[in-house]
Amino acid sequence: MNRPYKHLSELIALFQLTCEEDPIVTSIETDSRQVTTGSLFICVRGYTVDGHQYAREATENGAVAILAEEPLEGMTVPVIVLPNTKQAAGRIADLFYDHPSRQLRVYGITGTNGKTTTTKLTYDLFRSAGHKAGMISTVGAMIDGEMIDTPNTTPEAVILHRLLHQMVEQGVTDCVLEVSSHALMEGRVEGVQFHAAAFTNLTHDHLDYHASMKEYAEAKALLFEQVATSGGKAVVLNEADPTSALMAKAANGVPVLWYATEGASDAPIAVEWQEETVRVRLDGTVMEVPVFLLGDFNAANLAAAIGLMRAGEVNMYQLIRHIPELRLPKGRLERVPFDGCEIYIDYAHTPDGLEKCLKALSVPNEPLYMVLSAAGERDRSKRRAMGRIASQYCEGIIVTVHDPRRENPQQIIKELIAEIAPRKIITCHETRKEALQIAAKIALTGKRIVIVGKGHERFERIGMNDVPFDEMKILTEELSRLSGQESAM
Helix, strand or coil: CCCCCEEHHHHHHHHCCCCCCCCEECEEECCHHHCCCCEEEECCECCCCEHHHHHHHHHHCCCCEEEECCCCCCCCCCEEECCCHHHHHHHHHHHHCCCHHHCCEEEEEECCCCHHHHHHHHHHHHHHCCCCEEEEECCEEEECCEEECCCCCCCCHHHHHHHHHHHHHCCCCEEEEECCHHHHHCCCCCCCCCCEEEECCCCCCCCCCCCCHHHHHHHHHHHHHHHHHCCCCEEEEECCCCCHHHHHHHCCCCCEEEEECCCCCCCCEEEEECCCEEEEEECCEEEEEECCCCCHHHHHHHHHHHHHHHHCCCCHHHHHHHHHHCCCCCCCCEECCCCCCEEEEECCCCHHHHHHHHHHHCECCECEEEEECCECCCCHHHHHHHHHHHHHHCCEEEECCECCECCCHHHHHHHHHHHCCHHHEEEECCCHHHHHHHHHHHHCCCCEEEEECCCCCCEEEECCEEEECCHHHHHHHHHHHHHCCCCCC
């Protein structure tokens, strides 16, 4: 990748600022540990760490200038003060990397549930259509098949623009970007030009961060405002979700492509799930296609992906033949590869996401069991509802926690079981690994079981630390031990 550089004066001119010194900036960093000679260090206030406390370390590592929200005493390099460094970081990174989002087509996807799956399906369909595509999502970044780990659903702005620049350098023409409400509120997509965007749905989540569902919806709508200001081609909206009206209004005249999961709908794009096939309708033409996706909700995700493909000017009818090749992302109704048992891992962590997952797995006369959990120091108001939904769909429930952070696991479990029928509670475990071991034992008796909460993630957030935790590995090792087989993991 060609290494970009800019004079400091070029970067701060965005904010009508000047500086007596004008060093050459060869990289932009928000982590002082990544700073090297020539870096511009941007001090960002995070949830637990304040970048201002690491400004001196950054200069010791070679930073030639500091961007901060307050004056810093004793610095040996220029300190540029701005009121909001999070918002400024995106604009600076966009300029530093020569406006990468203007050199390819960027498709944003937001909503409570289905973002990651829709992102992956869209990326895979673009590649099937012969496009050189990129993807940035919860499960990581992909550049034409190569995986790159990312720290958040939507990486912070500097990393995001760096990834987009890398994609441009590698000839990517279409990038699919999962966009969370946190990212929109915190300016992580500042400076990105969007060709199109899709909305999946809005249901209960993140009310520890947003004051109300109204504020949550308004945060999501920021993406569609950004599509409008980017001169975007289209927005793709879910006909079944009433919040889509707010997204259409935010798009301010950008053409809307509506999608649905019911054949009777007037939407130009409809995808109906029929267990082993989907019926796809495009502008009145109907095709039935084999598919490996489970559930109505994944039909909706596929419909949104098809809408984005249309915005990308892909030949729709040639594309339909690639639908049977599609697979869900890691940790989305992913079956554990172990003979003789049926265990699924899913990322469901909201009431709506949980209900859709359990509905998809429900089979008449085949009881479903589950491991139910919730995260610590996150939206507590959804825990009772998740317990109630689990009790409605499952014969037996193992209750535990994931990512407890600094919250007492007993408190999390107490709130989860508040509306679970007592006869359905198998066991409760403050340690997630113990819950998985019980689940493995139950699965080997022939019972169907789903484990929710962690999905693809490979670590647990305990206290202030990220501790390695590979759910798939733990399960296969325990299944192997119990059945006397050698684990392949």
